[in-house]
Amino acid sequence: MSVDFTAIDFETANSHPSSACAVGLVRVRDGAVVERADWLIRPPESHGAFLPFNVKIHGITPEMVADARAWAEQLVELRDFIGDDVAVAHNASFDMGVIKAACAEAIAPIPKLRYLCSVQVSRKTYEIPSHRLPLAAAAAGFGEFSHHDALADAEACAAIISDAARRHETSDVTALAKKIGVRIHRLQAIPLKL
Template structure:
């Protein structure tokens, strides 16, 4: 419902309901005033300011609604809902929505440790803060990534038999892109889902779509909700967002979308998702053929949407302590989340990752189930290139192996930091949930 001065308002396709406060009801003798929409010919408003009240006039019946100083957004929501109802459209704010907040919630489930082994896609379209459509697609993973591992099946319950007669990922992609359209995409730990989408497209030899995306995980952390962690079930429960079947792609997408809408309500946000993310201090992530640029905290002078890979800083040579290779390689954590983006990967670092030293990064990477390598070899699946004045020998070697057909990704340091869930001041949050 929409708050007004001494009343709460709701708009439907047939009527406008004004529930008066106890004091207002005592003065007028009416607890509820119902105005048939058919009698309303138009709406005029004088918005409230920080000092003066505002008034909305329902033309036709001549009913007036008063808004207290500072209730300008509530007045605008009421006018927008009445105008929408007069056009035959569903009111937004009265249904618990957020005017102008439109995006697509997104989630994928994978068959094995390779992030591109997508076997289920879930999407939820949100318009003005209200869910208007949802889809769920099972699919066979891209060629070469189709093996189902027991650990993944234990997480989401999807078996090879369940997808045997389903279209392949390549056949599902057009429907996914049509569903998304021009809207931004959000997911909980969106870096994982965007990396999965890009990897699946490359494995299927398809062009990678260009998308902008946001992250409900990043926004929930920034909101400082006082939760024990920021895993999807924890945040959903903390905000009162339903999550009936965790690790069903559509249910997870719906929960991520609900988190964003609830955070928007709590911050009194109105307008596009991009503005909400920027107001929280973050730039928009982007997916392209070349890379996945993560959602990161916005710094002065940094473009809101990166359109090309960030240039390496021609910085001073980093201190030896920050680039030296540690003596002890930590063992991969066998109990890590098998659907995480680093589980089962062979990772090598090169360059500077200030303020993090490589020993600390190695420990965080190994804890997510990855094998650490000192050098780039034929086992390497991910090389993370930190800042350096020139291209390192490890990066040159990785490019040679990629040219020879090896499945090897080159990440930026920013991508790794985002996946590990490390904050930019060098402190740790919790590892991202999947």
């Protein structure tokens, strides 16, 4: 087995998790990035307001997503990119919350994903004052990057997992999680009450 996974990062228009406005995806094989993808997403009308705070963080405006695909229109591409990989995200509860909320809002099936949080991996790997993405990525040897750009954040997350696997001398993400005592979670559908 080898260190294969897909790193993912979302940016949102506001504080509602269904307001995804950008995604970055990085496919890793044998610990190295082999493919990248990113695109803008048009948030649902019900949660489509772009808050100035969010725009200041990621620089994405309503005008930039006006012609972007809505969640349901890009979901197949998102699922296909991840495939059977373990999805990895920095503060994965946020990114998996985006997937669940956006699917619920679009009345679309939630992808069956296994996922790992790189914040948890960072805490078990690096002795640093904070495990925020820029500091954890720096500890992994990943240089300066455009934080809050979805693709750049996914690449930084990928660097943390690949570096941690090397440091802990593990051959895949499942072995890494087991060795350092963190869980690989499963994204599950929330039953809808009718």
